[in-house]
Amino acid sequence: MPFQLLRGCGRAKVVALCLAVTMLGCACSSASGVQSSGVIAAVGAENEYANVIGQIGGRYVEVTAVLSNPNTDPHSFEASPSVAAELSAAQLIVQNGVGYDTFMSTIEAASPNPKRKVIDVQKTLGLPDSTPNPHLWYNPDTMPAVAKAITRDLSGLDPARAPYFRANLANFDRSLKPWLQAIARFKAAHPHTPVASTEPVADYMLEAAGTDNATPWALQADIMNGVDPAPEDITLQDSLFTGHKVKVFLYNEQVADSITQSFLELAKKNGIPVVGVYETMPTPGYDYQTWMLAEVRALARAVANKVSTEQL
Numbered sequence: 001m002p003f004q005l006l007r008g009c010g011r012a013k014v015v016a017l018c019l020a021v022t023m024l025g026c027a028c029s030s031a032s033g034v035q036s037s038g039v040i041a042a043v044g045a046e047n048e049y050a051n052v053i054g055q056i057g058g059r060y061v062e063v064t065a066v067l068s069n070p071n072t073d074p075h076s077f078e079a080s081p082s083v084a085a086e087l088s089a090a091q092l093i094v095q096n097g098v099g100y101d102t103f104m105s106t107i108e109a110a111s112p113n114p115k116r117k118v119i120d121v122q123k124t125l126g127l128p129d130s131t132p133n134p135h136l137w138y139n140p141d142t143m144p145a146v147a148k149a150i151t152r153d154l155s156g157l158d159p160a161r162a163p164y165f166r167a168n169l170a171n172f173d174r175s176l177k178p179w180l181q182a183i184a185r186f187k188a189a190h191p192h193t194p195v196a197s198t199e200p201v202a203d204y205m206l207e208a209a210g211t212d213n214a215t216p217w218a219l220q221a222d223i224m225n226g227v228d229p230a231p232e233d234i235t236l237q238d239s240l241f242t243g244h245k246v247k248v249f250l251y252n253e254q255v256a257d258s259i260t261q262s263f264l265e266l267a268k269k270n271g272i273p274v275v276g277v278y279e280t281m282p283t284p285g286y287d288y289q290t291w292m293l294a295e296v297r298a299l300a301r302a303v304a305n306k307v308s309t310e311q312l
Contacts, residue, residue, distance in 0.1 A: 046068075052147055096122065121142065138205040246272060
């Protein structure tokens with residue numbers, strides 16, 4: 001079942017946003033890749049992508065994020081006219097794709113700009129539309145490819161500063177090593193660790209770490225898509241906690257309802273440590289690399305020492 005971020009947003013709101021973008025387009029769009037201030041206007045649909053844009057672009061990029069509040073449910077996000085204005089003015093945009101942030105493409109289409117660079121992470125990774133899990137930023141292969149694409153497009157917009165962007169890319173790639181090493185250490189120390197989750201938010205990282213997710217995929221997908229899970233899947237999930245069949249419970253801190261709350265309470269009651277995971281980067285205090293590293297360290301503490309990290 002495809003994931004739809006805007007499932008609560010009606011056609012009228014989208015049309016209104018498109019009209020707003022159309023009116024803003026001529027006034028907000030730069031005639032060249034670089035603004036008069038000497039910096040490139042950039043937007044990341046999710047703040048983890050905005051953070052990487054900022055790391056690569058440095059002082060030559062002014063970047064904003066559309067989704068950045070860790071207390072907001074990204075599934076029910078509704079774009080506003082201010083978001084439309086930011087996208088209309090942007091020379092570089094990074095968006096997730098896989099149906100996660102379709103509002104981005106809708107607004108971009110209402111404000112066409114042949115000089116605007118748009119990086120769709122799904123397309124960058126060569127993933128089909130049928131990809132079941134849209135939380136691509138937890139995949140260790142994702143951000144190196146995205147950072148490379150950002151470097152390419154920033155260099156195209158501002159060729160004189162291409163060496164600066166390439167140097168920042170090299171630094172970024174090096175800075176990912178602690179996270180990748182932590183994943184490798186966990187996989188070696190705790191092979192095939194059984195885990196449970198509410199949604200497939202961190203599933204790519206869990207797979208890289210060699211864990212076995214015992215939660216039925218159907219339950220993860222239903223919760224992700226706002227559908228009531230089947231009773232038999234709920235019963236199976238409950239048994240993972242009451243039967244102590246898993247070592248840790250991965251809980252999406254940004255999407256909670258009565259069903260996920262019941263899982264959380266049951267895990268705690270049965271002494272299963274909990275690790276909170278997020279759809280947008282927790283701020284302040286983290287960049288993309290330290291956020292991902294913190295998640296793996298929390299996973300390791302949960303498995304090795306039965307310590308919960310419900311919130312980073």
